[in-house]
Amino acid sequence: DRDNDRVSVSLDELTRVVRLWQSQKSDKNENENPYQQLFQHVHPLVIGAVDRAESLSIMLCKELLAYHIKEEKIQDRIANALNAKYPSHGYPILFEEAKRVGLKVSHLTPEINSLLLELNELYSEMGQRATTDFDDTHAHSNEILNIWETSGILVHFQQDKDWFYRTEERRWISLNDNSTWRRTLKVGNKIEKSILHIS
Template identity: 70%
Template sequence: MDSPEPPLKIKQPPVLFNKTQAIVAKISDYLGGTFIAYWNNPKGSVCHNDVVALYEIVEKLGKRETIYMFIKSGGGHGQAALRLVSLLRQYCPNLHVLVPLECASAATMIALGANQILMGPMAYLTAVDTSLTHSLSPLDRDNDRVSVSLDELNRVLRLWREKSPTPEENPYKELYSYVHPLVIGAVDRAGSLSIMLCKELLAHHMDDEDARDRIANALNANYPSHNYPILYEEAKRLGLKVAHLPAEINALLLELNEQYSEMGQRATTDFNEIRAHSNEILNIWETKDMQIYFQEDKDWFYRTEERRWITLNDNSGWHQIEQINGKKRKTVLHIA
């Protein structure tokens, strides 16, 4: 009788604490100040749970004169960005953001709250115009809700008025057949919120109210795409307080990003064509002697009749590693 096959070993992403700590120490020494790293996997995002993770770090560090913060993120929740900056400002009067690569959307909002944004040769910010995924948003071909952009809605309405043979007709009647009216209302409300968030973040270091209004409105309405890359010269023209990132720091941050990218690789265990398990590190916070990260840890099942994957046995959560007296201690950080 054949013996049963042994169960598949669940793949795990690497946690490179020793390697990243060595780079963090070099960066801190070069800057001569307190350094915090914030990194998102492409599937990760700026979220409210990040605020709790950051609180663990700044409580450990205590109040400092200056904090240097590395950001690599594709964005996320704008209100979480406001909370993160507000928390940092309670622990330091001077905040400098280090941007070697992508600092998009809500991550750009975090950068707006800094006294100075130091940008490397490959760095870019983006527009912060509002888009959201609503429970009544349209469905895509995979049966998932799609994000609806305020700028795109406004452009559709403008094109209707300019190009329609009957511009006097109400365009909303046709638009409602594709986008639910409650979604349109929610996106419009969120657009006003985005401008308000930008103004509040800039107010941390910019006294000129007219300048705050101009920058906030430009970031919300002046660019043809939400992902339009705002490079150094454009950021300077906008009136943002930008400077060039020193080459030595840029090189070390790229090295740190490489280690985080290895940590953030997807570790998928396939059981069969409709069942799999994924482990993936999405968000990372780090400073000297401490690293906090969020790891996705869940089973996936393909529901054929709905043509989509659903999750089961979700054990995703935050993990914390501390170095105390030369020894590593790993714990689960419980964030509801």
């Protein structure tokens, strides 16, 4: 991108580019291979890695669906639909559309919906982006990037590091990285906080 940072590429984006190329090719470039042009911008190994990531995504989706749906054909259909038919992973699938896809859905009770909205508000507050810019080449990042919670325990990943912008390379370098997984336990009436060592 413009800051010389890596950008993510999805298999769907790559296949759409190839499909668009093939649909718009004229007689004079009929023998041209779209991958020759694509390889100038995306390394061939990246295309292989993206394909592998999509296969993993479908496999994980099927494994999760298997907890609720026993028929393998239905699992395949839903997993492929969720991984290939939507313009982005951030696309919201609402109730009626979830039913159309084949997911077993039901409306939440108002009480559960209210509790989930409260929880979302807390997690959103915890996960606020927190970057302090000292000048145009120095910054510090201190934010929670991941939250796991169950009854009586909360585990989160706290990013805590300095950043230096190396102008010659047009990229940010991390320094003084004190990022850690942290655990918060409720023991009786006490709250205990500690660093969680995960290798």
